[in-house]
Amino acid sequence: MTQEELDALMAGDLDEMDETAPQEESIAQEEETEGSTALNEQEEHDKATTQMMNEYRTSSTMSWPPPPPTDDHKMVHQLDDVTKDSEIKATQVFDKLEIVNNFMLSAEDNAKEVIKLIESNITLFETLVSKFPKIDQFQKALDDNKGMKERVEDLLMNAQMAEDEIMMTMDIMQYQDIHRQKIERVINVMRALSKYMSALFEGSKDDTNRVSSAVHIHGDTTTEDVVSNEDIEALIASLGKK
Numbered sequence: 001m002t003q004e005e006l007d008a009l010m011a012g013d014l015d016e017m018d019e020t021a022p023q024e025e026s027i028a029q030e031e032e033t034e035g036s037t038a039l040n041e042q043e044e045h046d047k048a049t050t051q052m053m054n055e056y057r058t059s060s061t062m063s064w065p066p067p068p069p070t071d072d073h074k075m076v077h078q079l080d081d082v083t084k085d086s087e088i089k090a091t092q093v094f095d096k097l098e099i100v101n102n103f104m105l106s107a108e109d110n111a112k113e114v115i116k117l118i119e120s121n122i123t124l125f126e127t128l129v130s131k132f133p134k135i136d137q138f139q140k141a142l143d144d145n146k147g148m149k150e151r152v153e154d155l156l157m158n159a160q161m162a163e164d165e166i167m168m169t170m171d172i173m174q175y176q177d178i179h180r181q182k183i184e185r186v187i188n189v190m191r192a193l194s195k196y197m198s199a200l201f202e203g204s205k206d207d208t209n210r211v212s213s214a215v216h217i218h219g220d221t222t223t224e225d226v227v228s229n230e231d232i233e234a235l236i237a238s239l240g241k242k
Helices: 003-055 075-131 136-173 175-200 229-241
Strands: none
Touching: 075 136, 075 175, 136 175
16 A cells, blocks of 8 residues: 555544544533433422422411322321330339439438447447436437437338339330330331232333323313313323323
8 A cells, every 4th residue: 555545544534533523522512411311301300399388388277289299298108106205205204213223222222331339329328328328418318319219210111112113114114115016017018008908009101101181071060161272172182102
């Protein structure tokens, strides 16, 4: 191959590359435009959905329409939150009750130690009173220690009763676990019914392939003035595509 033929061949390749480059750039721009359009449509759909949720206001006097399916109104979602939160709070309550019970046990041990010291004082002052019956201070100290022993014994008894109440409260709190199990049973039944209803109403073709429903049908009394000529033409066109 001569130098002239080689130069001509290279010139032809460059021309083809020049023609191909704009085509590839055009295809890339079209794909980018389509992707941007789809993204914009999705953003608009999300904004419209959010706006609808924000503008919706529930009313106790309205039975229809039902509230939107947000997390605040999803029944199973709410029940899951109830079981989760109640279990967490129940655990916290048990921990607090255990701490209180430990405080009462400590108070009970201290009260027992105080009673032992008071009993030793009583023994001492009884001996002093028997040997020195004319000294009134010994008798007064003996009476004061006896009265102090009675008050500390009352404190000890109250601490023991508080421990019993704490144990009964813990037993009562065990019903929270039973309630959780009942709610979980309801959740499982609801989920089973939801799956059954979804399967029961499942169609043989996709909803996007279905003909749109008529806005007004003969005999309707609330949509007589709703249908426009454009709606009728659109309905006829959709029937023609079926």
